[in-house]
Amino acid sequence: MIRKSRKKILVIGVLVCANMFFQVFAEDTIVLTQNQDTSQALSSPDDSPRKLTVSLKQAIEIALSDNPTIRVAGQEIELKKEAKKEAVAGLLPGAELSGSYSRTLKKQTMVMDFQGQSTTIKMGTDNSYNGGLSISLPVFAPALYRAINLTNTDIELAVEKSRSSKLDMINQVTKAYYQLLLTQDSYDVLLKSYAQAEANFNVVNEKYKLGSVSEYDKIRADVQVRSLKPNVVSARNGVNLAKLQLKVLMGLSEDVEIGIDGSLKDYESEMFERGRTTAELNLANNSDLKQLDLNADLLDKNLELQKTNFMPTLGASYSYQYTSLGDGSPFKNLKWNPYSYIGLSLTIPLFKASNFPKIRQVKIQIDQLRETRVNTERMLYMQMSSYLDNMSASSEQVVSNKESVFQAEKGRTIAQKRYEVGMGTILELNDSEVALTQAQLTYNQSIYDYLVAKTDLEKVLGKEDNK
Numbered sequence: 001m002i003r004k005s006r007k008k009i010l011v012i013g014v015l016v017c018a019n020m021f022f023q024v025f026a027e028d029t030i031v032l033t034q035n036q037d038t039s040q041a042l043s044s045p046d047d048s049p050r051k052l053t054v055s056l057k058q059a060i061e062i063a064l065s066d067n068p069t070i071r072v073a074g075q076e077i078e079l080k081k082e083a084k085k086e087a088v089a090g091l092l093p094g095a096e097l098s099g100s101y102s103r104t105l106k107k108q109t110m111v112m113d114f115q116g117q118s119t120t121i122k123m124g125t126d127n128s129y130n131g132g133l134s135i136s137l138p139v140f141a142p143a144l145y146r147a148i149n150l151t152n153t154d155i156e157l158a159v160e161k162s163r164s165s166k167l168d169m170i171n172q173v174t175k176a177y178y179q180l181l182l183t184q185d186s187y188d189v190l191l192k193s194y195a196q197a198e199a200n201f202n203v204v205n206e207k208y209k210l211g212s213v214s215e216y217d218k219i220r221a222d223v224q225v226r227s228l229k230p231n232v233v234s235a236r237n238g239v240n241l242a243k244l245q246l247k248v249l250m251g252l253s254e255d256v257e258i259g260i261d262g263s264l265k266d267y268e269s270e271m272f273e274r275g276r277t278t279a280e281l282n283l284a285n286n287s288d289l290k291q292l293d294l295n296a297d298l299l300d301k302n303l304e305l306q307k308t309n310f311m312p313t314l315g316a317s318y319s320y321q322y323t324s325l326g327d328g329s330p331f332k333n334l335k336w337n338p339y340s341y342i343g344l345s346l347t348i349p350l351f352k353a354s355n356f357p358k359i360r361q362v363k364i365q366i367d368q369l370r371e372t373r374v375n376t377e378r379m380l381y382m383q384m385s386s387y388l389d390n391m392s393a394s395s396e397q398v399v400s401n402k403e404s405v406f407q408a409e410k411g412r413t414i415a416q417k418r419y420e421v422g423m424g425t426i427l428e429l430n431d432s433e434v435a436l437t438q439a440q441l442t443y444n445q446s447i448y449d450y451l452v453a454k455t456d457l458e459k460v461l462g463k464e465d466n467k
Contacts, residue, residue: 052252053259056177059250063173066251070169073162080158084151090144092137099131103330125325129334132321139316139344142308150301157294163464164287171459173249175452180242181264182448186441187235188263193437194232197225200429203420217426224430264447271395271450283380285462292373299369303362309355312348380460387457394450401443408436 054062064070107122138144201221207213243258252258283289320340326333415432418424 050255051257051259053261054250055261056174059177059246059260060170060173062252063169063250064166067169067249068251069165070162073165077155077158077162080151080155084148084155087144087148087151090138090141090147093135094137095133095135097131097133100129101330102128104128126327127325127330129324129336130321132319135318137316138313140312140314142311142313143305146301146305146308150298150305153294153297153301157291157298160287160290160294163462164291167287167459167462167464169249170464171455173246174455176242176246176249177260178264178448178451178455180239180246180260181262182444183235183238183242184260185263185265185444187232187239189437189440189444190228190232190235193433194225194228196433197221197228200416200433201225204426212422213426220426220430224433264444264451267451268398268447270454271391271398271447281384281461283377283461286380286460287462288376288380289373290462292369292376296366296369296373299362299366303359303366306355306359306362309352309358310349312346314347315345316343317345318342383460384457387453387460390453391450391457394446394453397446398443398450401439401446404439405436405443408432408439412436 104124104126107124110121110123112119112121201218201224204213204217204221208215208218244254247254247256247258250258318340319342320338322336322338324334324336326335412429412432412435415424415429419426419429
C-alpha cells in the first residue's frame, strides 16, 4: 500500500511537470520586442509594475498589432507593390541629358593623289563637343507586359503569405493562452491538495498528541505534505513560464504583468456542440493550398514570359543634340550646331539556344508543383481527420473524467469520515487525496487537449477568428 501511494504521488509530479514544460516550448519562440505604442498605453504615472488582464480575443489583437513577425509580413506586401510600380514604369518614356568633350592628341592622316602629286591631309579638329537630350519609348514590348502581370500575382502571393503569418500567430497565441489556463488550473489543484494535506496533518498531529493515533500515522501525514511541496513549486514556475511565452507572442516587455480570467472549465460547453466530419469540411481557405495555387499561377506567367524571347520588340527614340568642333585652346570660340532625329527600332530574335532549356525548366517546375499540391491536400485531409478524432476522444474523456472527479471527491469524504471515527487508516486517506488530485488534473488535461486540437483544425481551415 505504501509503495502504491508513493507511485501515484510520483505520477502526479511527472504529469504536472510534463504539462507545464513540454507545451511551453512547443512553438517557435519569437524574438521579444517592445512596441512603443503598447508601452505608452500600459504605462502608469509612477514606477509601479504595469498590469494587464486580457481575454483570448484581446491577446490575439495585441499580438497581431505588436508582434514583429506580422509587421514584417505587412512590409513584404509594400515591397511587392513597389516592385510592380517599377515594372509599370518601364512603359513610360525615358529621358536623359548627355554631354561629352574629347581632345584629339594626334589627328588622323590621309594621303591622297591629286594629278600625280601625293597630298597629305590631317582630318578632324583639336576639340569636339557634344550635348543634348535623348528620349526613348517602348512601343511594343511583350516581355514588359508579361512582367507586369507577374508582379500582380506576386502581390497576391505576398498578401496570402501575410495571411498565413496571421493564422500562424493566432494559432500560437491561442495555444499559449490555453497553456496558461492549464498551468493555472493545475497549480490551483495542487495548491488545494497541498492545503488539504496540511489540514489532514494538523488533525493527525492533534490526535497523536492525545494518543489516539500512532506515530506512524503522523509520519505518513507529514510525508504526504512534504511530497506535495515540490509539485506546487514546479506548478508555480510553470505558470510563470506560460505567462512569459504568452507575453513574447504578444510583443510585450518583461516588466508588464499579464493575467487572464477564467479557467478551462469555462470551455467545457464547447465540447458537446454538434461535431463535423471531414466530408463536411473544405480546404477552400487553407493558406498552404492558396499559396501553392498562386505559385502555380506565377509559373504559368513565367512560362509566358519566357516565350516572349521569341517575339519581336519595337521601340521609338528621339534625340536633339548640339555639337561644336574647333582647333586651338579648348572651350574658346565655340560655335554650336544643333541637329535632331526621330526613329523606330525593331528587333526580331531569330535563334538563341538557351531559350529552349529555359522553357523546359519552367514546364518541369509546373509539373512538380502540381504533384506537390496533390500530396499537400492529402496530408491536410489526414490532419483534419486526426484533429476531429482527437476532439471526439477528448469530449468522451471529459465526461468520464468529470465523473471520476465526482467519485474521487466522494471517496475522499468517506475516507476522512472513516479515519475520524477510527475505522480507516492514514494510507486510505492519502490514497483518496492522490486519486482526487489525479482525477482533477486529468480532467483539465482532457479539456486542454480538445481546445488544442480545435485550434489546429481552425488553422488548417484558414479561420481567422477563435470562435
